[in-house]
Amino acid sequence: MPxxxxxxxxxxSVHDVFWLLNxxxxxxxxxxxxxxxxxxxxxxxxxEYLAKWAVNFPRFRSRVVRKGLVTxxxxxxxxxxxxRSGCVGEHELSEPTDQALTAHVDxxxxxxxxxxxxxxxxxxxxxxxxxxxxxxxxxxxxxxxxTGMVMVFRSIFTDVPAIATPPPRAVARxxxxxxxxxxPTDSAPKSPQSPQSPQTPQTPPTPQSPQSPMGWVLTPxxxxxSTVSTPFLFVAATLTLLLSGGVxxxxxxCMRSVLLSAVVSVWMTVAxxxxxxxxxxxxxxxxxxxxxxxxxxxxPLKGCKATSxxxxxxxxxxxKAVAQKLSPATGERYxxxxxxxxxxxxxxxxxxxxxxxxxxxxxxxxxxxxxxxSSKEKIRCENKVSIVFVNLPVAERTVQSRVSxxxxxxxxxxxxxxxxxxxxxxxVIILLSDKLRKLVTxxxxxxxxxxxxxxxxxxxxxxxxxxxxxxxxxxVPAAGGxxxxxxxxxxxxxxxxxxxxxxxxxxxxxxxxxxxxEEWEEMTKL
Numbered sequence: 001m002p003x004x005x006x007x008x009x010x011x012x013s014v015h016d017v018f019w020l021l022n023x024x025x026x027x028x029x030x031x032x033x034x035x036x037x038x039x040x041x042x043x044x045x046x047x048e049y050l051a052k053w054a055v056n057f058p059r060f061r062s063r064v065v066r067k068g069l070v071t072x073x074x075x076x077x078x079x080x081x082x083x084r085s086g087c088v089g090e091h092e093l094s095e096p097t098d099q100a101l102t103a104h105v106d107x108x109x110x111x112x113x114x115x116x117x118x119x120x121x122x123x124x125x126x127x128x129x130x131x132x133x134x135x136x137x138x139x140x141x142x143x144x145x146x147t148g149m150v151m152v153f154r155s156i157f158t159d160v161p162a163i164a165t166p167p168p169r170a171v172a173r174x175x176x177x178x179x180x181x182x183x184p185t186d187s188a189p190k191s192p193q194s195p196q197s198p199q200t201p202q203t204p205p206t207p208q209s210p211q212s213p214m215g216w217v218l219t220p221x222x223x224x225x226s227t228v229s230t231p232f233l234f235v236a237a238t239l240t241l242l243l244s245g246g247v248x249x250x251x252x253x254c255m256r257s258v259l260l261s262a263v264v265s266v267w268m269t270v271a272x273x274x275x276x277x278x279x280x281x282x283x284x285x286x287x288x289x290x291x292x293x294x295x296x297x298x299x300p301l302k303g304c305k306a307t308s309x310x311x312x313x314x315x316x317x318x319x320k321a322v323a324q325k326l327s328p329a330t331g332e333r334y335x336x337x338x339x340x341x342x343x344x345x346x347x348x349x350x351x352x353x354x355x356x357x358x359x360x361x362x363x364x365x366x367x368x369x370x371x372x373x374s375s376k377e378k379i380r381c382e383n384k385v386s387i388v389f390v391n392l393p394v395a396e397r398t399v400q401s402r403v404s405x406x407x408x409x410x411x412x413x414x415x416x417x418x419x420x421x422x423x424x425x426x427x428v429i430i431l432l433s434d435k436l437r438k439l440v441t442x443x444x445x446x447x448x449x450x451x452x453x454x455x456x457x458x459x460x461x462x463x464x465x466x467x468x469x470x471x472x473x474x475x476v477p478a479a480g481g482x483x484x485x486x487x488x489x490x491x492x493x494x495x496x497x498x499x500x501x502x503x504x505x506x507x508x509x510x511x512x513x514x515x516x517x518e519e520w521e522e523m524t525k526l
Contacts, residue, residue, distance in 0.1 A: 012064065012072040012142065015383035018426045019141035020064065020072065021434075022441055022479045025112070026303030026502075029141040031149065032109050033474040034309075035157075039467050040133045043090045043124055047083035049465040050122065053156050054080065059143045059381050063117050070430055077118060085117055090124040098129055105136060106306055109475070109500075119143060132470065141477055145385040146455050147371045152381055157462035157469055292365050295357055297449040301483050302504040308513040309473045312494035314520060316459075319495060322523050326403050334407050337454075341366075341410070342403040343519055344452060344486055345392035350515040352394070364394045365448040367482065370419050386422035388413050389448055399523050438480075445480025452476075454488040461492060475500035 012020065019029045054061045061080035067073050082088045091108075093100045104125065113119060119140035128134045144152060292298070316336070323334045344366070352359060369385045390413065393405035413419075425444075429437055453476045462469045473496035476485040483502030488495060497516060501509050 010073050014427055016142045017072055017430045026301045029477045030113050031139045033137040035135040035472050036470040037132045037467050038470050041465055041467050045465055046124055047088050050082045057381055087118050088122050093127040096127050096129045101128055110305055144381045145383045146453055148381050151379045153457055157464050160461045160463055291446050292449050293359050293363050297484055297505045299504045301502045304503045305500055306503055306509045307475055308499045308509045310497040310516055314495045316490055316493050334403055338403055338407040340488055341406045345394050345402050346519040347516040349394045351512050364392045366390045366392055366450050366452040367448045368452050386419045388418040441480040445482045450484035451478045452486045457489055457491040473498045
């Protein structure tokens with residue numbers, strides 16, 4: 001029997017609504033994943049498998065309906081069937097080449113996601129290079145965030161069943177070339193035999209909020225006792241009341257309860273997250289008032305995106321070794337997060353030099369989504385994410401200095417108040433009128449040049465409908481005028497870097513991909 005939405009699950013949260021309302025014709029809030037499968041799978045098998053899987057995930061068999069001024073709800077689709085609902089489709093490439101696959105993927109992700117039904121689509125692409133098939137999965141961000149997608153991913157893709165054959169034989173992981181295709185090996189695992197009916201997906205126990213092996217997931221800092229007097233909090237609440245009233249007056253017909261909810265929400269945030277949060281909020285706003293460094297990444301969007309992927313061009317162990325080698329002798333250890341951000345900064349430094357772009361400043365910011373679930377909180381299919389602005393050290397000339405600067409800046413963010421202030425920003429934006437909300441979103445998007453995110457898919461082999469998963473990568477969405485996205489996805493110990501950019505900002509994304517490869521080669525030579 002399908003799982004029934006509870007009262008709390010029926011309504012979209014503040015975080016869900018934020019991603020829903022930030023859709024733009026040239027910049028949709030859609031997460032795109034690509035899964036390379038070892039064997040071909042029929043569309044009927046995919047539909048039957050997803051229908052059984054969606055029984056435990058109501059958001060994937062529901063549409064979004066508006067119920068009030070700023071309230072939206074999930075409405076289940078009657079007798080949900082992925083094939084009849086148009087949630088699954090298929091396409092056969094004219095020729096089995098990487099160019100044909102990339103061209104079709106780029107064409108598909110530039111098409112708008114239908115809004116009159118379930119907000120996701122999965123396409124089966126056949127006649128792909130290397131054999132098997134490719135599954136292109138498009139999911140709207142309002143369904144869940146990156147951490148939630150990890151849980152969803154690990155429920156739809158199950159572990160490879162263990163074979164009880166004594167003595168146990170070590171199984172070598174398949175090697176991948178630069179195109180993401182598996183290289184033949186004598187010890188490669190044999191594909192399990194497919195039964196007549198698709199395997200029923202198993203819903204694993206709800207996992208706890210993870211700490212990503214890439215060191216990317218940040219958790220809220222521990223609650224501190226307020227050191228500010230009660231009069232200060234009273235003044236803060238009064239100022240919040242005036243600010244909220246001025247903002248909400250821009251929307252006609254606002255209910256008194258909405259205003260009261262906004263005031264209480266912000267006031268409680270001030271009370272719970274350190275008394276000096278209001279002062280920190282001032283510096284948070286002032287810190288991003290200065291626009292990001294002018295570059296080609298600030299060009300107006302065309303709405304035509306191109307993608308590139310560096311499939312398995314490094315391993316997690318190699319990245320750990322670089323972080324350890326570059327760590328100072330003082331005992332302070334750099335994280336994989338520092339290395340990956342420094343890699344991104346160095347790659348863009350090379351890209352700007354190669355394309356003749358002269359940066360007139362040293363501030364190139366990236367927006368980083370941050371998981372705000374506590375370490376003991378169960379992960380659900382939902383959005384619980386904040387954002388922080390990270391200054392990438394593109395002005396630093398050496399790899400060592402870029403990693404060092406990146407480490408200092410990330411440590412400052414972990415100690416700071418950027419995460420709760422990002423949550424407050426979400427609450428304010430969804431209460432604005434459409435016109436004012438777009439202005440605010442544009443304001444903040446002009447303060448950054450890209451979105452950077454990381455997802456740990458799985459460290460062990462996975463299967464979908466009894467078919468082994470060869471590799472997985474994807475591309476993160478961006479908001480406002482940001483057209484550049486950097487997605488880091490690790491699977492089976494390999495790291496894939498997915499790049500997506502509007503062609504108005506990055507005309508030839510292959511040049512940027514080559515800059516990432518060259519920067520990584522330099523980092524490994526140190």
